[in-house]
Amino acid sequence: MLSTNFVLLTAFAYVIVLFLLAFISDSMSRRGKDTLLRSPLIYTLSISVYCTSWTFYGAVGSAARNGLEFATIYLGPTLVFIGWWFLLRKLVRIGHEHRITSIADLISSRFGKSTTLAVLVTCIAVIGTTPYIALQLKAVTTSFEVVSNATQTGILGVTLGEDTRAGFWVAVAMAVFTILFGTRNLDANEHNPGVVAAIAFEALVKLLAIISVGLFVVFGIAGGIDQVFEYVPAETLLQHSDNFGTRWINLLFLSGIAIICLPRQFQITVVENSNEKHLRTASWAFPLYLFLMSLFVLPIAIVGLAVLPAGSNPDMFVLTLPMWADQEALALLAFIGGFSSATSMVIVASIALSVMISNHIVVPLALRLPWVQLDESGDIKQLLLISRRISIGLILLFGYLYFSFSARSDALASIGLIAFVGVAQFSPALIGGIFWRNAAARGAVAGLSVGFILWMYTLFLPSLAIDGGYLSSFVAHGPWGLKWLRPQALFGLEGLDPLTHATFWCLELNTIVFVVVSMWTKQSPLEKLQSALFVDVFRNKRHSGAQILQRRAATKDLFRLTQRILGPKETHKLFAELTGGTIALNDLPPPDPRFIDHVERRLTGNIGAATARALVSQVATGESISLDEIISLVDETQQVVEYSQRLEQQSNQLKLTAEKLRKANLKLQELDSQKDEFLSQVSHEVRTPMTSIRSFAEILQNTDELSPEQQQRFVKIIHEESLRLTRLLDEILEISRLEQSQLGINLQKIDPEPVIDRAIDSCRGLAQTSNVDLTSGHREQSLFVQSDGDRLHQVIINLITNAVKYNTSNDPVVRIESFIRDEHFEILISDNGPGISDADRVFDKFSRGRSEYPAGTVGTGLGLAISRQLIINMNGNLDLVDTDMNGAQFRITLPLAKH
Amino acid sequence: MVAETSGRAGLLLCMGALCLLPPIALVFDKPINVFGIPLVVLYVFGTWLTLIVLAKVLSDRFQDSDPPQAQ
Amino acid sequence: MTKHILIAEDEPYIVESLGFVLTHAGYTVSAVRDGQAVFSAVSEQLPALLILDLMLPNKNGFEVLKQLRSDSQLKYIPVMMLTAKGQEQDKNTAEQLGVDAFMTKPFSNREVVDCVHALVSLDSS
Structure with a gap:
């Protein structure tokens, strides 16, 4: 031995x-x-x-x-x-x-x-x-x-x-x-x-x-x-x-x-x-x-x-x-x-x-x-x-x-199977939870409680009974002698061995209570989300919860919280992973929902889901669950169809708002890129004359053997280009002002015909030096429009000047006409020049629409844009008319004034 | 392939449960000895071993086909 | 024989100033005013260097450069590009297309001449 x-x-x-x-x-x-x-x-x-x-x-x-x-x-x-x-x-x-x-x-x-x-x-x-x-x-x-x-x-x-x-x-x-x-x-x-x-x-x-x-x-x-x-x-x-x-x-x-x-x-x-x-x-x-x-x-x-x-x-x-x-x-x-x-x-x-x-x-x-x-x-x-x-x-x-x-005592001998029945109480919540979408927390709590209490009563308690003690008579006769409450023959269910009897009552009632309560309670959004993630764990992509929980948090708070749980080393590692190396907290952008989700998931592995969530919620705000995402997660099933019907109204409204926001955002983006484009163009337009100025200034400065004629010419170019710069800046300011408001326009009831005549007269000199035939065609009489005479004058001069300057025809003609059509007054300025090659962009800023122009006649590229903006501010329109003839025909349309 | 194999896994599970539960199991609960071993003992352990062998075969199938996503 | 430089630029005054400076530095200079014209000019006389503006009518500088670099005869012409836009992105595009030098307006004459010297001598050595 x-x-x-x-x-x-x-x-x-x-x-x-x-x-x-x-x-x-x-x-x-x-x-x-x-x-x-x-x-x-x-x-x-x-x-x-x-x-x-x-x-x-x-x-x-x-x-x-x-x-x-x-x-x-x-x-x-x-x-x-x-x-x-x-x-x-x-x-x-x-x-x-x-x-x-x-x-x-x-x-x-x-x-x-x-x-x-x-x-x-x-x-x-x-x-x-x-x-x-x-x-x-x-x-x-x-x-x-x-x-x-x-x-x-x-x-x-x-x-x-x-x-x-x-x-x-x-x-x-x-x-x-x-x-x-x-x-x-x-x-x-x-x-x-x-x-x-x-x-x-x-x-x-x-x-x-x-x-x-x-x-x-x-x-x-x-x-x-x-x-x-x-x-x-x-x-x-x-x-x-x-x-x-x-x-x-x-x-x-x-x-x-x-x-x-x-x-x-x-x-x-x-x-x-x-x-x-x-x-x-x-x-x-x-x-x-x-x-x-x-x-x-x-x-x-x-x-x-x-x-x-x-x-x-x-x-x-x-x-x-x-x-x-x-x-x-x-x-x-x-x-x-x-x-x-x-x-x-x-x-x-x-x-x-x-x-x-x-x-x-x-x-x-x-x-x-x-x-x-x-x-x-x-x-x-x-x-x-x-x-x-x-x-x-x-x-x-x-x-x-x-x-x-x-x-x-022999109390321990049977504890193995008793424990089995005890832990079996988890099974309805566990198995129901991962296969049944509607299983709800209250159902699980109720089911577990009922199952646990019954287990204590029908199995655990009797196992503690010692022969002759109070408990054994309790087990044999029931509390207060109530036979139907005997722990091993509950509600008179006899003939089964105690274990089967207990299993039957505990699990049966646990499951029934779990199912019934689940069916009668509404899941919270988070529960619904978790339910979808658990039940469809094979179908849903990893971490897809992140897009659903829209939370915000300060990086510093999140970092501190993580540090409390993981300690400094692990926390630095985690944040370095997530931010791609940087852990300078002050430089970090606020963490996105995915980031917060990742941190919570990591903490979950240490302290369990409930506690991790409670802690993260202390620092994260704005927890809202995106309904669309849940719906996409839990599609295909009947419950969701019903659920989504209830949500439809709400989500339609949301969609409308979202659509409006999207449009506004698009508009803003468009404006923003227009602004960028404009700035880049301004830069280009400014740099070009600057180049000549600088270059000729350097030539004047560094070249000794310049003839007086050359010196004269170079200074003249510098002067010309300086003027061009000034003009450019003035026009940029003007168009910005015009685009922002109608300031500078003085709308009055005026007769436009004398304005046209005045403009033609102003351009006579230019036309004569350029050998251009400036003629007046059909003209209206005695009418009134809402307009600003000086500004209208300016626009017409600009259009005539362009038509004269860029007319490279052998027999150049520029014709001005006016009509009343559809309650509107129209002024047409036509030429027989080479025409506009890019008609779509001719009114854009800095787009010089004419395909060819003689040296020394370079404009700022803003004239037409300003003209059009002026006419638009008069509630009219300036456009290019599509004609079969050669050349270009510009049309000013103005609303007639009420008599 | 996986769908097919998982279907077979389901079948194996159902067959196993059916064989180990009454009434099928009761058929073998007879006082007969085979090679000196009671039939019911042979039946329970035989079924058990068969299930294990079939589970092994199936698990190899899962391995050959698209494996379940690993961590 | 003096080296020939072709300038493709639509701003007449810039052509004039560049022409003056480069002639002074000992080159012969000719100019075209749009992108398409570059090809007829180089087919007449192969220049030692092409100074190419980015914003050209008919065919912009990038298109010209691309076409040059894909032509077996013309691909070795050194190209110096000029731009008034001054955007980093344009510089990258030009470098991808195989530009030899890139200059933002306004430039100093000294800079241009140095760069031209470097490109032309590099080509002949």
């Missing part, structure tokens, strides 16, 4: 190995050599944290009592994993996309980042898991006492349960381990390589242990597989138990849910998943692991029942059979196997719970307490770390206390 000290030493050595392994993996990972740690195989092995000591020892116990039933606990997860494509893949994808930190975070995030839900789920998870941890401590204690007990009672596997020290030290060791290796990274998307390596190693140890014991039992004790089933208990076990009954269905269902909803499973499968592709391997490899774990359970149970003395504890057969056969080494291996199952569960469960407690309870609470100051850089990060470490300690302490108080 093994001595107590030797067993203790072995267990201690095993724990040392775990620490070393975790340490090495951690440092390897930090040096980037973690390809092995990130392999699908390690991922699969770490999922086997599902197999706790409750399954390591308890599966055989269950088989010894109920035959094949134990297999359901592994068949349920098998089905879920081979169907990974439908549920697990979606969960993992959502986990990555939304940087989910725990199951509480996922449910809260889906239902509009609800803090209530996060707290509720965390509480249920803690209440459901603590006894489960206690169960592991009990298993370790019991197995320790059994394996190190030299007396005959050891073989029986029955202990007094008085010595809880082993349990205590295991709790301490695991707390230290988890604090050391499980709180390395706060970010959900960065993993705990040390923990994962240790868990994977433990998976191998427990598999090796159970297979070794199994092989020994089948071939060493029974003498072959067929011999096993020759033993008497085999027939009894297999034929007289209720295979494939309601309990079978129920357990299959429950275990399938548990593999997703157990906080530790969610942690390992979803949160610690580093690559979605790993699921593909796990889809068959994890069921294979479960298959191998279960293969020898039935033989061990049958042989144990057959060969061990009556009254032996079937839960310890894995340990007591090798002891019975005096196989000390094998017994020790079995003990270590059970020990490893217990420790891996404790480690992962406490990590999962500590994340939930710190993210969903401690930080939100600390932020609300006025006397907690968390304004300094990295404060929240520190708080998170400390609260996570304390939580781990407390969880294990509570687990230990629970265990030591209930060590002598």
